[in-house]
């Protein structure tokens with residue numbers, strides 16, 4: 394296969410800036426593709442936290458990058474961090490838009506100028522390609538923040554340049570609920586004429602929808618698991634974009650590719666963020682991790698009680714409200730402990746904090762974003778909860794398996810694709826616990842079931858643990874699927 398030049402555009406990437414799984418994927422998949430011989434240019438905004446931690450490595454690549462926004466020009470600069478010969482990060486520095494303590498919102502309220510910020514960002518990425526004299530084979534946009542780049546590529550604004558003469562575009566949907574759906578009065582900011590505001594492009598119920606523009610104009614569209622690809626074709630999961638996706642799917646232009654994980658970053662054998670390392674063969678360290686986690690979160694240090702972990706954005710998607718409505722009943726009958734880390738919806742933060750204050754011996758909650766604690770919870774818990782309403786892929790269930798922590802998931806999207814439900818007859822082929830119906834009773838029963846397997850069938854639980862730790866979710870498994878997607882997209886030029 395001919396090696397390609399790929400411009401990957403995203404709003405966040407680990408380790409530089411992260412609010413969720415998009416950052417993990419943008420940190421790991423471009424690196425995996427570079428290892429396979431492609432040339433990767435990752436373009437993302439420059440956030441202040443990057444300056445604090447990486448200023449030694451940053452190099453000014455281009456000053457005075459003019460970015461048309463509406464009838465005027467914004468001015469930005471490009472800062473580089475080179476990771477390897479074939480992988481470079483290019484940060485778009487623009488103080489007014491990106492010099493803020495968080496990426497998208499303030500205390501759960503979206504920044505009012507998000508349309509300006511990300512229309513600017515998509516356009517800046519296209520301008521950066523010109524300024525850096527790149528000649529990409531692929532523009533790979535991710536989610537609504539950069540989807541507009543696919544529309545630009547089709548428009549005379551950029552088609553005229555030799556840089557894009559053999560360039561195809563991809564848009565990856567990491568979460569269809571977030572669409573970049575704004576008042577149509579924002580349309581002129583794009584610099585595209587009103588002719589692009591129509592059903593087959595950016596118009597969505599008389600509003601401007603940036604993700605829809607990408608879905609309709611990219612040479613190929615994908616999402617992050619096969620089951621979510623099917624689900625999003627339905628009205629139940631499609632968040633009203635299902636008709637557009639069905640149109641693309643009819644022509645074979647929409648598919649699901651399961652995410653992989655960074656198996657160096659999430660490795661119990663070498664993880665520097667956990668108190669004791671362990672392997673599938675030498676599990677003693679996991680007991681130490683459990684004890685230290687209990688101590689850090691002020692829970693009684695008991696090895697016999699099943700410890701449930703949860704690390705999540707506190708959003709409607711994640712089913713945290715379902716958990717909050719059944720956890721107290723779970724504590725009535727069974728001995729269980731819960732460690733929860735998350736931030737997001739204020740009412741969920743309050744509800745969880747209240748539960749912790751009512752049951753301090755059983756429920757420990759930390760509100761905030763804490764990567765070290767996330768690793769400690771993966772390593773120290775026995776069971777990891779993901780009761781999602783929907784889940785495009787989900788990464789924590791795969792991280793959990795690596796650490797011998799059994800994921801307990803709702804069977805939806807990527808969670809359904811990655812977890813094999815516990816089977817008494819064949820624990821060494823199982824990798825977690827699943828439930829289907831989205832209600833507190835089903836979750837409660839499944840938590841009780843998991844706790845009883847942990848307590849009463851320790852040999853079976855251990856056999857499942859060994860099997861979980863054998864699973865290979867590295868990007869090596871699925872990066873090749875992206876190469877095929879790129880070839881398909883290029884074939885449509």
Ligand code: ADP
Nearest residue numbers: 413414705706735761762763764767787788789
């Ligand atoms: P999503 O992208 O929908 O949030 P994923 O499961 O794909 O869900 O990825 C979430 C990522 O964000 C994981 O790496 C998880 O550990 C991390 N994460 C989520 N919330 C927190 C938090 N409060 N502190 C630290 N890491 C978090």
Ligand code: GLC
Nearest residue numbers: 414415567617784785786787
């Ligand atoms: C989104 C989804 C999550 C997925 C992640 C990375 O944030 O909610 O399920 O794992 O993107 O693709």
